[in-house]
Amino acid sequence: MEKLEFKFPSQPGKISPITALCGVVGSGNLEILVRTGSDADVCEVSIKTSARGFGEIWQAVLTDFAEHNPAGGTRIFINDMGATPAVVSLRLGQALTEYLGVAQ
Amino acid sequence: MNATNGFTPGHSYFEATARQRLQQILDAGSFREFLAPETVEVSPHLAALDLPGAFDDGVIIGAASLGGRRVLVAAQEGRFMGGSVGEIHGAKIVGLLRRAVAERPDAVLLLVDSGGVRLHEANAGLIAISEIMRAVLTVRAAGVPVLALVGGSCGAFGGMGIVAKLCSAILISEEGRLALSGPEVIETVMGVEEFDSKDRALVWRVTGGKHRYLMGDCAELVEDDSAAFRLGALEYLDTHGEPEPSLFTLRAVQQHLSDRMVRFGAYRDGLEVWADLGVAQPQQVPLLDRDSLVALKKGLPA
Amino acid sequence: MKLNNLLDALFPAGHTVTVTDQTLTGTATTAAGPVTVLGTMDGAAISHDIALRLADCILQTIESAPGRPLVFLVDTSGQALSRQQELLCLNGSLAHLAQCVDLARRQGHASVSLVNEQAVSGGFLSFGLMVDRTYALADAQVRVMDLKAMARVTKIAHERLMELASNSPIFAPGAESYRRMGAIEAIWEAPSAQLLETALVELAKGAGLADQRMTVGLARGGRYLAADVTAAVLAAD
Numbered sequence: 001m002e003k004l005e006f007k008f009p010s011q012p013g014k015i016s017p018i019t020a021l022c023g024v025v026g027s028g029n030l031e032i033l034v035r036t037g038s039d040a041d042v043c044e045v046s047i048k049t050s051a052r053g054f055g056e057i058w059q060a061v062l063t064d065f066a067e068h069n070p071a072g073g074t075r076i077f078i079n080d081m082g083a084t085p086a087v088v089s090l091r092l093g094q095a096l097t098e099y100l101g102v103a104q
Numbered sequence: 105m106n107a108t109n110g111f112t113p114g115h116s117y118f119e120a121t122a123r124q125r126l127q128q129i130l131d132a133g134s135f136r137e138f139l140a141p142e143t144v145e146v147s148p149h150l151a152a153l154d155l156p157g158a159f160d161d162g163v164i165i166g167a168a169s170l171g172g173r174r175v176l177v178a179a180q181e182g183r184f185m186g187g188s189v190g191e192i193h194g195a196k197i198v199g200l201l202r203r204a205v206a207e208r209p210d211a212v213l214l215l216v217d218s219g220g221v222r223l224h225e226a227n228a229g230l231i232a233i234s235e236i237m238r239a240v241l242t243v244r245a246a247g248v249p250v251l252a253l254v255g256g257s258c259g260a261f262g263g264m265g266i267v268a269k270l271c272s273a274i275l276i277s278e279e280g281r282l283a284l285s286g287p288e289v290i291e292t293v294m295g296v297e298e299f300d301s302k303d304r305a306l307v308w309r310v311t312g313g314k315h316r317y318l319m320g321d322c323a324e325l326v327e328d329d330s331a332a333f334r335l336g337a338l339e340y341l342d343t344h345g346e347p348e349p350s351l352f353t354l355r356a357v358q359q360h361l362s363d364r365m366v367r368f369g370a371y372r373d374g375l376e377v378w379a380d381l382g383v384a385q386p387q388q389v390p391l392l393d394r395d396s397l398v399a400l401k402k403g404l405p406a
Numbered sequence: 407m408k409l410n411n412l413l414d415a416l417f418p419a420g421h422t423v424t425v426t427d428q429t430l431t432g433t434a435t436t437a438a439g440p441v442t443v444l445g446t447m448d449g450a451a452i453s454h455d456i457a458l459r460l461a462d463c464i465l466q467t468i469e470s471a472p473g474r475p476l477v478f479l480v481d482t483s484g485q486a487l488s489r490q491q492e493l494l495c496l497n498g499s500l501a502h503l504a505q506c507v508d509l510a511r512r513q514g515h516a517s518v519s520l521v522n523e524q525a526v527s528g529g530f531l532s533f534g535l536m537v538d539r540t541y542a543l544a545d546a547q548v549r550v551m552d553l554k555a556m557a558r559v560t561k562i563a564h565e566r567l568m569e570l571a572s573n574s575p576i577f578a579p580g581a582e583s584y585r586r587m588g589a590i591e592a593i594w595e596a597p598s599a600q601l602l603e604t605a606l607v608e609l610a611k612g613a614g615l616a617d618q619r620m621t622v623g624l625a626r627g628g629r630y631l632a633a634d635v636t637a638a639v640l641a642a643d
Contacts, residue, residue: 001154009219021141024121025158033141033159048156077154079146138642144635149576151561165639188555191576195620199639206640221527223560228576228629230527231589233617235632237619241508260497263531269501284497284528290487299489306500310493321495349509351468357502358461364494365454372490372635 128330188222194232220262233263309374482529538614586628
């Protein structure tokens with residue numbers, strides 16, 4: 001298992017009262033928890049992954065996510081069992097939508 | 105989409121995650137989770153083995169309403185480590201059952217989807233299952249029915265197969281499986297001649313929902329649809345109370361189980377059992393839809 | 407240990423136990439009064455027939471000897487591994503056996519089990535762990551699965567499991583792990599009529615009615631999460 005920590009600048013989103021949870025920690029899949037973070041301009045991500053040595057790929061996927069979504073002000077936790085970048089992106093989008101959805 | 109048997113088909117129970125099943129089965133918006141993610145530790149035992157855990161340790165518990173009835177519910181997530189019971193996972197279910205003894209809801213629902221003990225936490229898992237077994241019987245003795253719903257990819261195996269059979273009733277889908285040892289375990293230990301776990305049709309004829317329903321080991325056979333599980337649970341609760349545990353009942357079960365050992369004990373395939381039950385064309389059973397199979401069972405000689 | 411030596415040590419005042427297909431049933435005399443003796447031997451793999459024979463013995467005791475304690479002698483290698491057994495829902499017969507042990511408790515029969523050789527998974531669950539109090543002899547093997555098989559299934563190196571087992575009762579097979587985790591009340595150096603009598607006297611006062619294993623496991627430092635998690639569920643809004 002590898003633990004990774006990232007912080008990305010991101011456009012501030014709405015502050016939602018809920019904690020959103022998407023996905024399941026199963027083979028080739030992951031779960032993503034999104035809740036309110038401490039800094040409105042920052043998306044802070046903590047990852048636990050069964051697959052070692054993919055830090056750069058995580059960084060690329062998450063940079064892209066933080067650039068294209070209003071993920072500022074969120075704290076994100078990920079438990080991963082070897083999901084592909086495509087699955088990670090999909091789940092990130094779902095989790096953020098669920099998190100922001102309630103605030104609308 | 106056409107409504108059949110009083111429910112509108114919508115979501116495959118088999119395909120759904122545990123959280124989706126709860127949303128689909130319970131009254132809309134009624135589910136209130138106990139020990140939501142982040143309020144409970146992620147399994148340190150898995151971390152010690154260098155494995156990522158899950159926020160809910162593979163089981164979601166809470167309170168909800170079902171057709172207006174107050175229920176407590178646990179849903180195992182078969183996709184996370186085979187729905188296996190580790191220390192936290194097991195303790196959440198035990199806590200829910202003890203809460204049921206204190207709160208006396210109208211029912212407890214266990215959405216079982218589990219291979220049994222989590223080997224990564226072996227001893228803790230086995231003990232937890234023993235605690236769940238005692239707790240289920242204590243809930244029932246308090247007059248609260250406990251329903252097991254079985255229709256996920258992991259079925260109800262190992263200790264959770266025993267737990268399911270300790271419940272007031274089991275609702276199972278054709279896709280659901282119920283047994284003690286998994287076919288893979290039997291094949292590994294006893295050889296492929298004993299049980300070929302890759303022979304999917306055979307596995308279903310021995311452990312599958314239709315066979316368990318025909319034999320009376322499961323009370324109801326339902327379609328693989330969350331709405332059908334919901335309706336099945338509602339119908340069961342409408343028509344059954346929870347009897348006090350009694351010598352009379354267990355004597356009757358003892359007689360029934362002993363009789364059927366005499367009658368069916370030599371068989372090794374569902375086809376043989378079904379023929380003996382009076383099914384005219386047993387080889388057709390796997391092809392029948394749910395309604396036809398229920399009709400066939402009702403028409404069998406007593 | 408030979409069965410007769412075990413029975414003589416536990417019941418010096420006398421016992422009448424018969425063995426059928428690795429299943430023991432009978433009665434014995436103790437200082438605390440007459441008891442029903444039942445269980446399995448020679449590492450029995452629990453089948454429908456064994457489960458039903460034990461269940462019948464429990465039901466007979468409830469029917470004919472109100473309040474008489476049940477003393478289980480446990481030596482099981484697990485559940486019978488066969489397609490024939492699974493076809494007739496082996497988990498159902500094991501559940502029935504467990505339910506009979508539970509009914510006996512509710513009807514005022516104290517129950518203890520003594521693991522004398524081995525106790526493994528499903529066989530252990532169905533009766534050995536269902537009683538009021540479980541005990542084990544010092545050299546008894548108690549486990550879900552041995553570490554080699556566990557390594558194969560979990561794909562974790564055997565050496566790593568050995569290392570973890572040396573400091574965690576979670577993985578380590580053995581009666582001592584189960585004692586520390588609260589599932590085994592105590593380990594007996596040898597079968598003892600005196601220890602059995604003490605246990606029966608305590609249980610006669612109702613000591614075994616509530617399942618205290620989590621609390622005991624916490625107090626003994628072997629299972630430190632379960633009790634708190636369960637308490638948190640009870641207290642949750």
